[in-house]
Each structure stands twice: as structure tokens, then as C-alpha cells.
Amino acid sequence: MDNKKQQILLAERPKGTPDEHTFQFVEADIKQPEEGEVLIQTLYVSVDPYMRGRMIDAPSYVAPFELNAVIDGGVIGKVIASKSNQLEIGDIVIGGYGWQTHYTASEDEVRKVDKEIAPISTHLGILGMTGLTAYFGLLDIGRPKEGETVVISGAAGAVGSVVGQIAKIKGAYVVGIAGSDEKNRYLSDELQFDATINYKTTTNLANDIAKACPNGVDVYFDNVGGDISDAVHANLNKFARIPVCGAISSYNLEGEDIGPRIQTTLIKKSALMQGFTLGDYADRFPEGSKALAQWLQQGKLQYQETIKEGFENIPDAFLDLFKGNNTGKLLVKIAEQ
Template sequence: MTILNQQIILAERPKGMPDTRTFKIVEKNVEELEKGQVLIKTLLVSVDPYMRGRMQDEESYIEPYEVGQVIEGGAIGEVIESKSDQFKQGDVVIGMFGWQKYYAANEKEIRKIDPSLAPISTHLGILGLTGLTAYFGLLDIGKPKKGETVVISGAAGAVGSSVGQIAKIKGARVVGIAGSDEKISYLKKELGFDEGINYRTVKDMASEIRLKCPDGVDVYFDNVGGEISDAVLTQLNRFARIPVCGAISSYNLEEADIGPRVQGTLIKKSALMQGFTAGNYSDRFPEGAKQLAQWLQEGKLKYRETIKAGFENIPSAFLDLFKGNNIGKLLVKVSERQYED
């Protein structure tokens, strides 16, 4: 039986904010499986800020997307046909097969997940790269101590909300920066953040940071860069640590991002500022995943997901990342499980 696949490809490299011209849906038949391959029907796909960087033809920590090729990214699917001894029909798997409805995967490209342990979506979020990014970035670089103040930008996003909770587990005082009163309420009332700052309504961010962080800032987990980070850096304590996870404020700028120079501040405060990606810690993923799962089971970690439905809505969901329309992990549901028990 011939199966018609739909794929979302990079149609052209965007200048500034991506739009409808950036992406294109194409159709092609799924090829016959070879030995060692499985056919996956996509259930959920992840949309993430780092994908914007891969749309540029420039050197980075990961290869750029090629024009005309499928947008690669984290996805969960169900095996509907197998020519592999390691997978059977009905297995739920995770991989980087990205924005397409079907994918013929080699058995080494994917790994099986157990739907009985936690909702499968968590493996793209709190138990996946999202949670691991928060875990290693905060604990390995930020090293929060009991009683210290941790500030997080992009705090209501998937990574930021995880960082804040881990910081609380470690006994820190946590201040989250986000873009709506709804998000601030979520951080404080549901996740236990001590304070929140709505950057859209604050007139003087440095003064607000000073007000909400009377003892200064010991750890700043930076997800956004830009003027928000400029303001936080003015309130650093001596020996502060700054894990730099993202700079979403600059991803769609057409000109180079220019701001205050940080060297003087880092010298005066003897502060550490270090960029990182989760891939730096790939050899320690089992350690992080085990601890995150334990905290989740113990009720110490909570998560929220924003899930949009429909394959054709993947590009618009991706653009929502830059509009602040999500709380927690942003996912797109493509299809239902076919062989669910």
C-alpha cells in the first residue's frame, strides 16, 4: 500500500521574522522499508527557538537547515511497520525526524519510550532536552546555593519554568521575568516562584530588578538577551554566575545586535558568564533524566504544555514562540496513536 507523506520544508531563508514564505508543505510517497528500518507515524512535534538559528546559512553549534529540506527537530511517533528486530508495530519512539507525517527511520536514529511511565509529551519537554537543558545549565554553570537569588528571563517558557523549580528545590530565592500577568501568576501560584516581573508593563527594568532582588542577583539564567539582560547585569553580586541558554530577543533581527559591553561588569563582580547547549552534557543525559523523573514522580516538578493541533499549524506554532503566546512547552499534535492498548 502506498502511503503519501506530507513534509514541511524550508522554502527560503528568512530575513527578520519568518513568515508564510519561509515554509512550504510538499507531498511525496513513502519508500519501501529496508532491513533495519521502521516506518513511523508522527504523533507530536516540538517547536523550539533554536530552530530559528538553523534557518540561517551560518556557522553555529549545529548544521543549518538546507533550503528544500525537511525542518528537522524533536518528534515522537508510533511504529506502524517494522523491518527491525529492535522495534515492533505499536512501539512509541522519539527522534529528530521533525516536521513530517511519516518517516522511514534507521533503527539507530530513534529510541523507544514507555508511555506507561509518564505522558509521552514529557519526553519532548520536562523529561527531554528541555528539562536536561534546565538541569545542566543551572546546576553545572549556575551552581545555586541555598538562600541565593536566582533570576530567570523567559521564565514561563519550557526551559525557564523548569529552571525556576530546580532552583527552588536547591533552596534558592527565585525571581522570574515573563511577558504577561497571566504568566507571572502561573510562576508564583503554581510553580512557587518567589517573585515575578512582567517586562511588558515595567518602565524601568533595572529599578524593578533592584526592588524584587534586594540582596542582588547571584545567578542569572539568561534565555532572552537584549535589554532585559542588560538590566539584570547591573544588579549582579560578586562572584555571580550567568548560564547563557538563549538570546531569543535577537533571533529575528536583521542587523547585528548591539548593546552595553559586559566585560567591565564581569571584571568588577568577578562574575562568570558561560554559554552552553544541552549537547555539551550528552554523556551525562542518563544522570539528568533519572533525577528529573524522580523529582517529577515526587511532585517537586510541575509542567505545563501548550499544544496546538494539526500538521498544517506547525509553522504558526513555531512563530508563536516569538510572540510569547505559549506557557511551558509548545508542541503540535499531528495524529493519534493507532495501536494504543
């Protein structure tokens, strides 16, 4: 190992879709650990839609990224030098130190993960932020009852594919909206969704949702916003619940996100719409993690990962999120375990 590490900084705040000017690759010195610290080599970096919101300088649920600083984000790494009593060389840890090949962390800044329970990458996905987001949004806000109809947009994405499986575990009729026939085959064939809709090939999405949901929509888990959500809203049942998890259709808009106002629909249907972020449920993470690990071990939950390789491909992987190119959790592998 030479004594240098690679980092990706936020070079400028994007207007519209991020591009090559958004990011800057730099080299920095690796700092050897002092007492209570460890040196971590990055193995996997998580790229997630919410990061787009942090690239702009506006009030949001998490602070914006700083300009000319390393882009934050979830990371799995391996301890390669240690002056900690808690962590030893070879331990696998999860942290939020972002897009860099190495990081010198205080031992309290990262958490050791169990290497045995499942492949280590799952701690960034189905057993991590992704799975917990699905778990709390669906069960705390959506509250599907047995036999109810749950519709999911972004259904083949990291969160959506877990939402649908948990809804099935709870006995719901599950309908997924995704952007390719291949994704929809995965949802139907592998994850046992009851029906799927390809929003890119439909000529009338609202009608197709009505056909796919003969009993109407009781829960709509919204990952995308925009006109896909408008079409679902046209099919809500009385007392419908809408966990609002993401609005990926609006993240790269340069202007305002304009569409039908929702108030009249909510009144007519006595419907509930609630935004959330995972941090709202921090005090219940142990409950969620336990349930997810149990379902995974029982074979009731499957997951799919799209893994790109190479530190230099992180920005491209991030941009892929907005092109709908990935199924399941999108990760970038930086080094071998």
C-alpha cells in the same frame, strides 16, 4: 492510509522574522520499511527557539538547515510498520526527523520511550531536551547555593519554568521575568516562584529587579538576551554566574544585536558568563534524565504544555515562540496516540 506523506521544507532563509515564504508544504511517497527499518507515524512535533538559528546559513552550534529539505527537529511517533527486531508496531519512539507526518527510520535512528512514566509528550519536554537543558545549565554553570537569588528570563517558557523549579528544589530564592500577568500568576501560584516581574508593563526593569531581589542576583539564567538581560546585569552580586542558554530577543533581528558591552560589569563583579548547548553534556544525559524523572514522580516538578493541533499549523506554532504566546513547552499534535 494512502501512500503519501506531508512534509514542510525550508523554502528560503528568512531575513528577520520568518513568514509564509520561509516554508513550503510538499507531498512525498511513503517508503515501506526494509530489513532493520520501521515506518513511524508522527504524533507530536517540537518547535523550539534554537531552530531559528538553524534557518540561516552561518556557523552555529548545530549545522544550518539545508534549503529545500525537511526541517529537522524533535519528534515523537508511533511505529506503524516494522521490519526491526528491536521495535514493534505500537511502540512509541523519539527521534529528530523533523516536520513530516511519516518517516521510515533505521531502528538505530530513533529511541523507544517508556509510555508509563508520564504522558509521552513529556519526552520532548521536561523529560527530554527541555528538562535536560534546564538541569545542566542551572546546576553545572549557575551552581545556586541554598539561599542565593536566582533570576530567570523567559521564565514561563519551556526551559525557564523547569529552571525555576530546580532552583527551588536547591533552596534558592527564585525570581521570574515573563511577559504577561497570567504567566506570572502561573509562576507564583503553581510553581511557587518567590517573585515575578512583567517586563512588558514595567517602567524601569532594572529597578524592579532590584526590588524583587533585595539581596542582589547570584545566578541569572538567561534565555532572552537583549535589554532584559542588560537590566539584570545591573543587579549582579559579586561572583555572580550567568548560564547563557538563549538570546531569543536577537534571533529575528535583521541587523546586529547592539547594546552595552559587558566587560566592565564582569570585572566589577568578578562575574562569570558561560554559553552552552545541550550537546555539551551528552555524556551526562543519564544523570540528568534520572534526576528529572525522579523529581517528576515525587511531585517536585510540574510542567505545562501548550499543544497546537494539526500538521498545517506547525509554522504558526513556531512563529508563536517569538511572540511570547506560549507558557511551558510548545508542541504540535499531528495524530492521536
